[in-house]
Amino acid sequence: MSASNQNITSVLKETRVFPPAAAFASAAHVPSPAEADRLRAWAESDPDAFWAEQAKMLDWFKPWTQVLDWSNAPHAKWFVGAQLNVAHNCLDRHLTNGRADKPAIIWEGEPGDTRTLTYKQLHAEVSRFANALKGMGVGKGDRVTIYMPMVPEAAIAMLACARIGATHSVVFGGFSADAVADRNNDAKSKVIITADGGYRRGKVVPLKANVDAALEKSPSVEKCVVLNRCNSPVTMKPGRDIWWHDAVLSADADCPAEPLDSEHPLFILYTSGSTGKPKGVLHTTGGYLLGAALTHKWVFDIKENDVYWCTADVGWVTGHSYIVYGPLANGATTVMFEGAPNHPKEDRFWEIIEKYKVSVFYTAPTAIRAFIKWGDQWPKGHDLSSLRLLGSVGEPINPEAWMWYHEVIGGGRCPIVDTWWQTETGAIMIAPLPGATPTKPGSATKPLPGISAEVVDKQGNPVPANAGGFLVVKQPWPSMMRTIYGDDERYKATYWSNYPGIYFTADGARRDDDGYIWVMGRVDDVLNVSGHRLSTMEVESALVNHPKVAESAVVGRPDDLKGEAICCFVTLKQGHAPTDELKAELKAHVAKEIGALARPDDIRFSETLPKTRSGKIMRRLLRDIAAGKQSTQDTTTLEDYGVLAKLREDEE
Numbered sequence: 001m002s003a004s005n006q007n008i009t010s011v012l013k014e015t016r017v018f019p020p021a022a023a024f025a026s027a028a029h030v031p032s033p034a035e036a037d038r039l040r041a042w043a044e045s046d047p048d049a050f051w052a053e054q055a056k057m058l059d060w061f062k063p064w065t066q067v068l069d070w071s072n073a074p075h076a077k078w079f080v081g082a083q084l085n086v087a088h089n090c091l092d093r094h095l096t097n098g099r100a101d102k103p104a105i106i107w108e109g110e111p112g113d114t115r116t117l118t119y120k121q122l123h124a125e126v127s128r129f130a131n132a133l134k135g136m137g138v139g140k141g142d143r144v145t146i147y148m149p150m151v152p153e154a155a156i157a158m159l160a161c162a163r164i165g166a167t168h169s170v171v172f173g174g175f176s177a178d179a180v181a182d183r184n185n186d187a188k189s190k191v192i193i194t195a196d197g198g199y200r201r202g203k204v205v206p207l208k209a210n211v212d213a214a215l216e217k218s219p220s221v222e223k224c225v226v227l228n229r230c231n232s233p234v235t236m237k238p239g240r241d242i243w244w245h246d247a248v249l250s251a252d253a254d255c256p257a258e259p260l261d262s263e264h265p266l267f268i269l270y271t272s273g274s275t276g277k278p279k280g281v282l283h284t285t286g287g288y289l290l291g292a293a294l295t296h297k298w299v300f301d302i303k304e305n306d307v308y309w310c311t312a313d314v315g316w317v318t319g320h321s322y323i324v325y326g327p328l329a330n331g332a333t334t335v336m337f338e339g340a341p342n343h344p345k346e347d348r349f350w351e352i353i354e355k356y357k358v359s360v361f362y363t364a365p366t367a368i369r370a371f372i373k374w375g376d377q378w379p380k381g382h383d384l385s386s387l388r389l390l391g392s393v394g395e396p397i398n399p400e401a402w403m404w405y406h407e408v409i410g411g412g413r414c415p416i417v418d419t420w421w422q423t424e425t426g427a428i429m430i431a432p433l434p435g436a437t438p439t440k441p442g443s444a445t446k447p448l449p450g451i452s453a454e455v456v457d458k459q460g461n462p463v464p465a466n467a468g469g470f471l472v473v474k475q476p477w478p479s480m481m482r483t484i485y486g487d488d489e490r491y492k493a494t495y496w497s498n499y500p501g502i503y504f505t506a507d508g509a510r511r512d513d514d515g516y517i518w519v520m521g522r523v524d525d526v527l528n529v530s531g532h533r534l535s536t537m538e539v540e541s542a543l544v545n546h547p548k549v550a551e552s553a554v555v556g557r558p559d560d561l562k563g564e565a566i567c568c569f570v571t572l573k574q575g576h577a578p579t580d581e582l583k584a585e586l587k588a589h590v591a592k593e594i595g596a597l598a599r600p601d602d603i604r605f606s607e608t609l610p611k612t613r614s615g616k617i618m619r620r621l622l623r624d625i626a627a628g629k630q631s632t633q634d635t636t637t638l639e640d641y642g643v644l645a646k647l648r649e650d651e652e
């Protein structure tokens with residue numbers, strides 16, 4: 001993952017611009033380009049004063065003596081000496097500011113069961129469970145693994161840990177027993193919180209059985225709390241396992257929020273593993289919460305009456321920052337959904353938006369491309385007029401997918417915020433301020449105020465407009481990761497060794513004439529074709545822009561002549577046949593869209609693509625298939641093992 005000597009050639013030519021509507025802008029938190037510029041200039045000239053002012057949006061038990069201590073770089077300390085509590089900020093303070101009876105979480109389970117928890121109710125449940133954890137011997141600094149379906153108790157468990165100063169490590173409920181054991185052992189968790197199972201496309205995923213297997217290999221774990229979600233049979237080990245409902249039965253509902261140091265470790269979260277072995281990213285209390293809350297307010301323009309829905313899983317950082325911590329810190333109503341977008345039918349998301357009158361909707365390009373593939377009839381059958389803002393995260397969004405999202409879901413009236421960030425950054429870094437930033441399909445637009453993201457060459461100098469380069473962040477920011485848990489050396493080597501003193505994101509990007517940033521995907525995925533370094537995302541976007549293509553993944557295959565040949569895996573929209581004529585047509589289409597240089601050498605049709613559990617295309621696995629070799633790579637975060645076998649068969 002190192003910055004190569006050569007820059008990246010950008011071939012994408014997207015020129016559409018969508019300025020904010022006047023009515024939207026005038027009511028927005030950041031209402032004009034002038035205000036956005038003022039914030040940016042202030043943050044640049046006096047970052048300490050800027051961040052100190054923003055930090056007033058949180059409740060602090062004790063003030064700081066220093067805003068940033070960077071003397072032990074790259075390990076930052078933010079709001080030095082201050083004390084606060086994340087659960088207090090997400091719950092207690094709303095009980096006295098008029099939100100006690102406001103819905104905090106609106107939840108819908110896959111089978112259609114629903115629950116609404118007001119701030120008062122959520123506060124009571126969190127307090128009770130926090131006391132239950134204390135009763136099990138969990139205290140400040142202990143690690144707790146959370147391996148749960150998407151039920152309110154997942155958020156309750158997170159907040160209960162935060163309340164008493166335990167550090168949580170949420171492991172996505174779709175991961176295997178081995179993945180759970182690895183993460184238990186890496187974090188040396190004392191307790192694991194799980195459920196008997198969770199629903200996924202009508203079936204029960206046996207979470208407790210996975211935990212039983214994981215605990216055979218997790219010597220640090222002393223207790224296991226089990227929520228009864230599905231009434232499915234489980235084995236309870238006496239002395240170790242305890243039902244959630246029993247644990248809270250005798251627990252007191254009064255549990256004062258522990259005053260914690262601003263740098264107290266809030267959570268460890270393992271990255272999605274798109275590029276290799278997951279890293280245990282460590283986030284702390286004050287800076288992280290400020291990043292999550294401030295960006296949630298600015299980027300989603302959150303207002304008191306919004307019904308906000310982020311479709312991520314709490315197992316990912318998006319679920320941490322934008323289902324739980326950001327929205328609750330802002331006193332918003334956050335929707336939580338347990339199931340899949342196509343169960344029982346392909347309109348489940350649209351049904352939920354209509355039912356709860358969702359006004360702000362945040363999802364991923366992988367989902368958007370699936371919706372496009374399934375057809376417009378599904379969203380068109382629902383009233384989506386409650387929506388006022390749409391968001392995207394996780395991968396670069398192809399301009400055509402952006403346009404579809406804008407027109408079919410947003411009815412042409414909703415600004416789209418394409419948000420670039422990483423598990424490591426804790427919060428959104430590059431995104432439109434929807435009342436101030438004109439959007440361009442496929443661009444995350446500009447760094448948020450206070451975020452010094454830049455596109456640089458190998459030497460660290462800013463690249464000229466429209467040239468590709470490496471995305472870096474020059475100054476520390478409050479929600480930045482503090483280290484890789486237990487591995488300071490890997491932290492330094494991974495993020496801080498390419499450019500001394502500068503954070504290396506491992507993503508490639510281009511900056512256009514207006515200073516907009518176009519993230520081109522991972523540096524590792526860049527193709528090297530006849531001496532040009534091309535972004536896979538740009539070739540994919542050209543393919544997706546063909547009316548018959550739903551999704552594509554582009555990788556390089558070693559080629560004697562060109563260095564790398566361009567190999568494209570293509571998924572077609574429903575109703576189109578995979579023919580040789582279409583292959584030729586797609587090759588010609590790409591050449592016409594972005595130039596002969598990017599003309600694909602191979603097109604392979606495929607029903608599905610290998611993705612991580614969080615829905616990101618795993619190009620590293622496709623590279624092996626394209627090259628016709630067996631893979632020896634880490635596949636523990638792969639979503640569907642069958643896909644690889646299928647792709648290999650197609651090959652033969």
Ligand code: ATP
Nearest residue numbers: 271272273274275394395396419420421422423519
């Ligand atoms: P690993 O680091 O283990 O390989 P990962 O990078 O997929 O996994 P995450 O932290 O979940 O883990 O994802 C962050 C990455 O996702 C970014 O570095 C970028 O490549 C991509 N990404 C996220 N949002 C966007 C976006 N809006 N536009 C372009 N790329 C994005």
Ligand code: MG
Nearest residue numbers: 271275422506
């Ligand atoms: Mg990453």
